[in-house]
Amino acid sequence: MSTPRTTDDATQPESLKVTPHDPRYFAVIDKRFNKRFAASPDYIRLVSSTEQVMAAVEDAVREGLRLAVTSGGHCLEGFVCDPEVRVIIDVSPMKRIYHDVERSAVAVEAGATVGETFKALFDNWGVVLPLGEYPGIGMGGHVPGGAFGFLCRQLGLAVDYLYAVEVVTVGPDGRAIPVIATREISDPHRELWWAHTGGGAGNFGVVTCYWFRAPGAFGDDPAKLLPRAPESITTFKAEWEWRDIDAASFLQLLRNHGSWCERNSSADSSYASLWTLLEVHRRQFGKIIIRGVSTADAGAGRQVDELLAALGEGLPAPGGRELARMSWLEFALDPFPDLFGMPPGGVSVKVKDALLKKRLDDRQIGVAYEHLTRSDVDVMGGMLGFASYGGWVNTVAADATASAQREAILDMACTTGWLDRREEAANLAWVRAFYADLFADRGGVPVPGEACDGAFINHPDTDLADPAFNTSGVPWHTLYYQAGYPRLQLVKARWDPRDVFRHALSIRAA
Known part of the structure; x- marks a missing residue:
């Protein structure tokens, strides 16, 4: 199993647990784009690392509480706001965007917004991804659905540049398992990567990080790993x-x-x-x-x-x-x-x-x-x-x-x-x-x-x-x-056998 990414601080504190008596609770609830739906979970976990995600997921599974994940809050349906959801894991504190030398790719954590990603890519390396139109959308839920935007006709979909994804999954025993899946043909986890190139969010686990690199790109220079940003x-x-x-x-x-x-x-x-x-x-x-x-x-x-x-x-x-x-x-x-x-x-x-x-x-x-x-x-x-x-x-x-x-x-x-x-x-x-x-x-x-x-x-x-x-x-x-649905069903059965991650339009295992 792939080793999860870790922070530089080995003594990292636990994630923040926010209840309805805390004003930060309503800050998360109210950031939803579609006001047609309103969430009322027992508590919210604000997470800032893969380790914190693992702990939050295991707690919810052990407590027998239905969970959902949010980043930017722009789901058009009530998947996160489902009354049966008792725990919301908010990954929005996870915003690091950096060049991963080992994977020769640009890493973007799931809590970054589209706008934050555009800015970091442009400011640091002069490159771009064909992400969605609205800068406030969270990357966590945006990318797995395919992700298209203003530059799609010229550059394709954002997932066409997805090299790898880190996902916290749940095994049959209820333990949280971090997995890094890549598009490499030799990767035994490649099907999990494939499922995140259009299979939709909230189906297989909690995405914590994406790595992007254009097909055929290589080398140590991050400015050459993705398309150049438009001149104007x-x-x-x-x-x-x-x-x-x-x-x-x-x-x-x-x-x-x-x-x-x-x-x-x-x-x-x-x-x-x-x-x-x-x-x-x-x-x-x-x-x-x-x-x-x-x-x-x-x-x-x-x-x-x-x-x-x-x-x-x-x-x-x-x-x-x-x-x-x-x-x-x-x-x-x-x-x-x-x-x-x-x-x-x-x-x-x-x-x-x-x-x-x-x-x-x-x-x-x-x-x-x-x-x-x-x-x-x-x-x-x-x-x-x-x-x-x-x-x-x-x-x-x-x-x-x-x-x-x-x-x-x-x-x-x-x-x-x-x-x-x-x-x-x-x-x-x-x-x-x-x-x-x-x-x-x-x-x-x-x-x-x-x-x-x-x-x-x-x-x-x-x-x-x-x-x-x-x-x-x-x-x-x-x-x-x-x-592609039968293939997605096999991925679901392999990586979410307990159906922990589900909503009204989630993948059903075969």
């Missing part, structure tokens, strides 16, 4: 007024956008350096917004002009055009403030994700128009979003990692958000009906096939496991993992 970033934004859009022009806009994505989603496309997000808000919001990020330096303006011309063909020209150039780090630490900003106290959200191989067909566009313009509901936070995908993501074989969706060109999401709990029922009903109608010919879900590539586990949706919402006959795990 150019952001853009433009918008159409809903009052200028009718059913025909809406159809034209979504046709234009989807067709552009179909034409420009290969890895060798000159637009692989351009990431876009089309935000089709409900009519009551007033605007439809296109925004994005280019790493094409001097060519970015041309890319944006050509994109807007293609999207606006046959339509009124979009207004409010904004273009700005800045350093990569300036952007990465505060991307699109108007998009990611949260009101005081946060929001409750429901996200229903789908990965598309083709644009929406005309029937689906008509469905979208109907739901986005409905006047019989008041759902101000409702939106249909399209994030461009593909590019280098799709150069990796579907079974090389546990991220099986390697043919998609768009990550689409029906989303809604609300502030007042009294608005929850109306928002959930709207977003569920919208999503079900989009995929009505597939049993209400994006069944993998010619047009769809399933769903993304980092955007979990428990509705996919509910026969009331998924009438396709295709199980939820096929939507998320496709042909």
Whole structure:
């Protein structure tokens, strides 16, 4: 068994145990992104080392208490907030980011955020990983789900650079066992590494550290182990007024956008350096917004002009055009403030994700128009979003990692958000009906096939496991993992035989 990493201090104290009588308890509980769910564990363990994680896990197992793990608190479903969870292990104190000479890789502990990781990689070595869009996301739960972001079309997924992972697992006797698994073919623990390249968090153990190195990279210079950070970033934004859009022009806009994505989603496309997000808000919001990020330096303006011309063909020209150039780090630490900003106290959200191989067909566009313009509901936070995908993501074989969706060109999401709990029922009903109608010919879900590539586990949706919402006959795990699920089940049986690590969409042992 691999020796766990240790701190420099051999007399390290025990982890901090925080109960409901301690103000730090609520600091952990309240950091959750989705305010729809609220946790109430018996206690929280704040851990800062592998040894402390082991002790915290063994205590919970010995006490017979259900446990869950948190880092950044950005799970979209209530996995950590499940009422049956009595112990939360918070790894956010584990934030070291360093060059591991022995493994010739950059090590990132699970408690670091995406923003902290971007900053350390850039400041220390001038390199980057294609991590997610929001800097506050914790690495612990982000990476195992695949991890894609603004640079995915140019660089692929973050897990495509994952060399090794340290996981605290639990053996049949209840003892916590630290394991370091690598992508080396000769590694007897390699399947555990593979499971963390898209198998989702909270399934196999507590991740404490990741090591990243680009495939084919080698040597002692950390500046050469990962892709160089972009020379600069150019952001853009433009918008159409809903009052200028009718059913025909809406159809034209979504046709234009989807067709552009179909034409420009290969890895060798000159637009692989351009990431876009089309935000089709409900009519009551007033605007439809296109925004994005280019790493094409001097060519970015041309890319944006050509994109807007293609999207606006046959339509009124979009207004409010904004273009700005800045350093990569300036952007990465505060991307699109108007998009990611949260009101005081946060929001409750429901996200229903789908990965598309083709644009929406005309029937689906008509469905979208109907739901986005409905006047019989008041759902101000409702939106249909399209994030461009593909590019280098799709150069990796579907079974090389546990991220099986390697043919998609768009990550689409029906989303809604609300502030007042009294608005929850109306928002959930709207977003569920919208999503079900989009995929009505597939049993209400994006069944993998010619047009769809399933769903993304980092955007979990428990509705996919509910026969009331998924009438396709295709199980939820096929939507998320496709042909890789039996392999993940074997990893689960090997490394979590007691099913200590579980949630509503966790891997079930065979």
